[in-house]
Amino acid sequence: MRSADATRFLVNETLALVSRLRTVRSFSLSTPMVLAAAVSAPAQAAINAHLAHVAFDLRRKLRAFVAWLRSPDSAGLSAAQTQARYVLLKLRFNNLLDQVDIFADVLSQRSEHGIGTWVAGLDVLAEDALALPGGYYTPPPLVCFLERGHGAAIRRARTRLPGGDQNPVGVIQIPRERMIGSGIASSLIHEVGHQGSELLGLTTSLKQVLEQRMAAGPKAEALPWQLLSRWLNEILSDCWALGHLGITATYGLLSVVSLPSYFVFRIGTDGPHPFPWIRVKISLALGAALFPHPQWAALGRQWEALYPTTELSADKRDLIRRLEAVLPAFAGLVLGHRPAALRGRRVADVFPANERQPDQLRALYDAWQQQAGQREQSAPSLVFAVVGQAKADGRISTDEEVRVLSHMLSHWALNRARNYCAAPALPPPAAPRSTLTLKPRTHAPRIKH
Structure with missing residues (x-):
C-alpha cells in the first residue's frame, strides 16, 4: 500500500510539471525579430502546431495521472510502482523542453541585427536547392541557424525528435565562421542534399546498384567499390551541392577539409565520410562529369600540390591509386542512376546542370555587371554559382563577394517577407494524430558535414 505522504508528494510534483508546462508558449508570442528575419510562414506554423500538440497531449496525461492518483484505482500500487509511472511523465516533459530548445536555437538568433536577416536569406537558398522541378516529392520547410563549429549539420524533417516525435521541419546548422562567402552555399546545400537524397531514396537504390557492380567486377576493384558504397550518403550530398553550384561546391569543400596532413590522409574505412583527400577527388570527378x-583538372593538380602523396606509406598510396582508378566509372554510375522515385530520369537530369556550365556562369556574370537587376530575379543557388565561379576565375575580390552576397541574402529575406504580407492568410496545419509514447529520451543523430 502507498502512504498518504507518497501520494501527496507525487500529486504536488505532477502539478508542478503542469505549472511549468504553462511557460512553454508559442514562439509567435515570445521571439522578437524584424519581419524579414522570420522563418517562413509554413515553417513557423509547423513548429508552433507541433509544440502545441505535444504540450496539449502532455498536459492531458499529467492531469489524468493526478486524477488517477486521487482515485481508488491507484490505491493498490506501491509508492515505487507509482513513482515509476510519474518518472515517465517527467521524462516526457524533459523531451518537450529539449524540442523547444532545438527550435529556440533557430528562432532566437533571428533577433540579432543583420545576422537574423542573412539567416532568413539562407532559408530561401535552402528551399531553392530542395525544390526540384518535376514534383518528385513534397519538400518540407527548412530553417537555418548559425553555430560555432567546423562543419555544418542537419536534423532532417520527418526524423525523430527527443521523445520520438516526428520533426516537422528540417533544421540546418551552419558554421558561423563561414559567413559570408560563396563557400557557405557549399555547406548549406550539402546538408539540403541529405534531406533531398532521403526523400528520393537515393542511398538505398544506389547501394543495390553498387553491390551488383561489385559482384560483376574484378576482385581487385572490390575494396574501392566497397568503400565508395560505405561513403555513399555523404557523396550524394556533395553531388547535390555540385549539381546546384558547380565548382563553387568543390572550392567550398576544399576549404572545409583543408586540415593538417595527418587528418587529410587519415584513412578510416568504417566511418560515413570519405577521408578528406579522396573526398575532394570524388567531388572533382563528379564535377567533371556534370x-x-x-x-x-587544374583544381585537382592544385589539391595534389597542397597535399602531395609522395611521403605516404606504400599501402596508403596503393589504396589511393585504386580508388582514383574507379572514380570516373563511379561518377558515371551515380549520375546515370535512374531510381524509381525519378520516374525514369537520371540523377543528373534533376539538377540545373545546363545553366550552371562554366561558360554559362561567366556569361551571366558579365551580363549582371551591366544590369545588376537581372541578378535579383535569379534563383538563389544560381547567384551563388555565378559568384563562386567568378571568384574561382579571379574576377571578383573577396570584399566584392561579401558585398554582393550580403545584399542578396537581405534581398531574398525581404522579398519573402513582402510576399507573405501580400498573400492571404493560410490556416495553420492540422495537428498530427497523436502517436506519443512515454519513453526515455532518444535523440535522432544530426548528420555532420
Whole structure:
C-alpha cells in the first residue's frame, strides 16, 4: 500500500510539471525579430502546431495521472510502482523542453541585427536547392541557424525528435565562421542534399546498384567499390551541392577539409565520410562529369600540390591509386542512376546542370555587371554559382563577394517577407494524430558535414 505522504508528494510534483508546462508558449508570442528575419510562414506554423500538440497531449496525461492518483484505482500500487509511472511523465516533459530548445536555437538568433536577416536569406537558398522541378516529392520547410563549429549539420524533417516525435521541419546548422562567402552555399546545400537524397531514396537504390557492380567486377576493384558504397550518403550530398553550384561546391569543400596532413590522409574505412583527400577527388570527378571543363583538372593538380602523396606509406598510396582508378566509372554510375522515385530520369537530369556550365556562369556574370537587376530575379543557388565561379576565375575580390552576397541574402529575406504580407492568410496545419509514447529520451543523430 502507498502512504498518504507518497501520494501527496507525487500529486504536488505532477502539478508542478503542469505549472511549468504553462511557460512553454508559442514562439509567435515570445521571439522578437524584424519581419524579414522570420522563418517562413509554413515553417513557423509547423513548429508552433507541433509544440502545441505535444504540450496539449502532455498536459492531458499529467492531469489524468493526478486524477488517477486521487482515485481508488491507484490505491493498490506501491509508492515505487507509482513513482515509476510519474518518472515517465517527467521524462516526457524533459523531451518537450529539449524540442523547444532545438527550435529556440533557430528562432532566437533571428533577433540579432543583420545576422537574423542573412539567416532568413539562407532559408530561401535552402528551399531553392530542395525544390526540384518535376514534383518528385513534397519538400518540407527548412530553417537555418548559425553555430560555432567546423562543419555544418542537419536534423532532417520527418526524423525523430527527443521523445520520438516526428520533426516537422528540417533544421540546418551552419558554421558561423563561414559567413559570408560563396563557400557557405557549399555547406548549406550539402546538408539540403541529405534531406533531398532521403526523400528520393537515393542511398538505398544506389547501394543495390553498387553491390551488383561489385559482384560483376574484378576482385581487385572490390575494396574501392566497397568503400565508395560505405561513403555513399555523404557523396550524394556533395553531388547535390555540385549539381546546384558547380565548382563553387568543390572550392567550398576544399576549404572545409583543408586540415593538417595527418587528418587529410587519415584513412578510416568504417566511418560515413570519405577521408578528406579522396573526398575532394570524388567531388572533382563528379564535377567533371556534370560540367566538362579543364578547370576540374587544374583544381585537382592544385589539391595534389597542397597535399602531395609522395611521403605516404606504400599501402596508403596503393589504396589511393585504386580508388582514383574507379572514380570516373563511379561518377558515371551515380549520375546515370535512374531510381524509381525519378520516374525514369537520371540523377543528373534533376539538377540545373545546363545553366550552371562554366561558360554559362561567366556569361551571366558579365551580363549582371551591366544590369545588376537581372541578378535579383535569379534563383538563389544560381547567384551563388555565378559568384563562386567568378571568384574561382579571379574576377571578383573577396570584399566584392561579401558585398554582393550580403545584399542578396537581405534581398531574398525581404522579398519573402513582402510576399507573405501580400498573400492571404493560410490556416495553420492540422495537428498530427497523436502517436506519443512515454519513453526515455532518444535523440535522432544530426548528420555532420
